[in-house]
Amino acid sequence: MSIDWKAYDPNGFYDELISAPGISRPAAQTLTDYLRSLGDAEIHERKQAAEHAIMEMGISFTVYTEGGNIDRAWPFDIIPRIIPRTEWSRVEAGLRQRLTALNMFINDIYNEQRIVKDKIFPAEVLAQSRNFREQCRGIQPTHGVWAHICGSDLVRDADGSFYVLEDNLRVPSGVSYMLENRQVTKRVFPELFENYSIQPVDEYPSQLFDMLASLSPRPLDYPEVVVLTPGIYNSAYFEHAYLAQRMGAELVEGADLVVCDDDCVYMRTIDGLERVDVIYRRIDDLFLDPEAFSPESMLGVPGVMRAWRAGNVALVNAPGAGVADDKVVYAFVPKMIRYYLDEDPILPNVPTYLCMDDKEREHVLANLDQLVVKPANESGGYGMIIGPHATPTQLEEFAELIKRDPRNYIAQPTLKLSTSPTLCDGHLEPRHLDLRPFVLQGVRTDVTAGGLTRVALRKGSLVVNSSQGGGSKDTWIVDTDTRD
Numbered sequence: 001m002s003i004d005w006k007a008y009d010p011n012g013f014y015d016e017l018i019s020a021p022g023i024s025r026p027a028a029q030t031l032t033d034y035l036r037s038l039g040d041a042e043i044h045e046r047k048q049a050a051e052h053a054i055m056e057m058g059i060s061f062t063v064y065t066e067g068g069n070i071d072r073a074w075p076f077d078i079i080p081r082i083i084p085r086t087e088w089s090r091v092e093a094g095l096r097q098r099l100t101a102l103n104m105f106i107n108d109i110y111n112e113q114r115i116v117k118d119k120i121f122p123a124e125v126l127a128q129s130r131n132f133r134e135q136c137r138g139i140q141p142t143h144g145v146w147a148h149i150c151g152s153d154l155v156r157d158a159d160g161s162f163y164v165l166e167d168n169l170r171v172p173s174g175v176s177y178m179l180e181n182r183q184v185t186k187r188v189f190p191e192l193f194e195n196y197s198i199q200p201v202d203e204y205p206s207q208l209f210d211m212l213a214s215l216s217p218r219p220l221d222y223p224e225v226v227v228l229t230p231g232i233y234n235s236a237y238f239e240h241a242y243l244a245q246r247m248g249a250e251l252v253e254g255a256d257l258v259v260c261d262d263d264c265v266y267m268r269t270i271d272g273l274e275r276v277d278v279i280y281r282r283i284d285d286l287f288l289d290p291e292a293f294s295p296e297s298m299l300g301v302p303g304v305m306r307a308w309r310a311g312n313v314a315l316v317n318a319p320g321a322g323v324a325d326d327k328v329v330y331a332f333v334p335k336m337i338r339y340y341l342d343e344d345p346i347l348p349n350v351p352t353y354l355c356m357d358d359k360e361r362e363h364v365l366a367n368l369d370q371l372v373v374k375p376a377n378e379s380g381g382y383g384m385i386i387g388p389h390a391t392p393t394q395l396e397e398f399a400e401l402i403k404r405d406p407r408n409y410i411a412q413p414t415l416k417l418s419t420s421p422t423l424c425d426g427h428l429e430p431r432h433l434d435l436r437p438f439v440l441q442g443v444r445t446d447v448t449a450g451g452l453t454r455v456a457l458r459k460g461s462l463v464v465n466s467s468q469g470g471g472s473k474d475t476w477i478v479d480t481d482t483r484d
Helices: 026-037 040-057 085-109 123-127 175-188 204-213 237-247 304-309 333-341 358-366 392-404
Strands: 018-020 060-065 068-073 081-084 149-156 162-168 225-228 250-252 257-259 265-269 272-275 278-281 314-316 371-375 409-413 419-424 427-436 438-441 445-447 452-456 470-473 475-478
Touching (some): 081 085, 085 333, 085 438, 085 475, 175 204, 175 237, 175 470, 204 237, 204 278, 204 438, 225 237, 237 250, 358 409, 419 452
Parallel strands (some): 081 475, 225 250, 225 278
Antiparallel strands (some): 149 162, 149 438, 257 265, 265 272, 371 409, 419 427, 427 452, 452 470
16 A cells, blocks of 8 residues: 555645645655555655664664653654755855854853843843853954854744744854764665755764864864763763764863863873864853853863963864853844844744733733743753643643743744654655754855754654654755656
């Protein structure tokens, strides 16, 4: 029995592959025709092949539980998501614009604070920021860039338009899964890569290394670049090791590095100390340097902030970049784009209510059962509430949280997130998804061709995070003039 696309119903949501029952979107026609030609046994074999590849390649993620940490195989759906290249060009331009403005904002906030003085950005929002680092004041990093790596989460609404849901600027994760998704899909559907002009993603590790190397304080052909990890128990350790290996960089922990009297960073090796030029750090600010931040930290490198301030080492992303990784600050990004670039935003924000504003808070509390409410600085889908899916008790508890700390909450309408055909118990069903493209900014800006598509595998769920039961798909940016 083959797939019957006439029986697949997106139920009024914008679907990435199917525009209506039985009708494929033009860019997806070759894919849907091919899937229809496969029988149930063949589809099952392809799914098993993907699962075996994931186990063989060791693709995993860690879930923190009360009883400890559990490593799980990466949840992957074999049906790719397709976006036409013509449509992606606009998204790419919007991401370049957005990250340029965000970096200008961060640099301004730690220096002149013009945007505050000109009353475009409220002083009280900055004053109550959890991620503003006083230790970063007056620093001017290379190229004026603080957030060298950004993963902005995008969603589509019912009309198919892309919106930015949030910006991840501290230690954005997930790019290794984007790369591995592509490798698994090539194993499962090698013939499809002959029939589609699919934009590659494989060059990301070399682009990442080139960007990191361009920040070196020493003019070397091959500067010493290291990836600083908290260690094997971190949920993203697979990614840390993966990227270090793909870049040919050393994977280090805090104890492997030392700052000497010359305010330079050195790596301990069997041949003695070796100077480090660039640190791609995957450790949060507060654990990075016990001299500058939390003195109890056993994960960081004492004195690394001194070395950075002296210009003897590059830190990526820069400490303090998280000041823009705040869902309240997110609401002001369109104003930042107009202020710094004198341009209209190419990619719109999702409409956002700030609970710190009295009138907007009244609206949120009166319509809590219809809105999505999020804390300003949580990630991974934690600490939020989806009004239409919440119980009266949960709504009441959240109302109290908002009243107690209004600066910490924003609210957004419940979007009709787009869907894509997903293999569920042997048959295809629509599942909601989002997209996290990755943007690199140094001397130039590079945007991945697509990104990490995350899928809410539970029926009706809008939560795509792997820690909350979500999965992932390969993302194809394709030329519409595909070969038959």
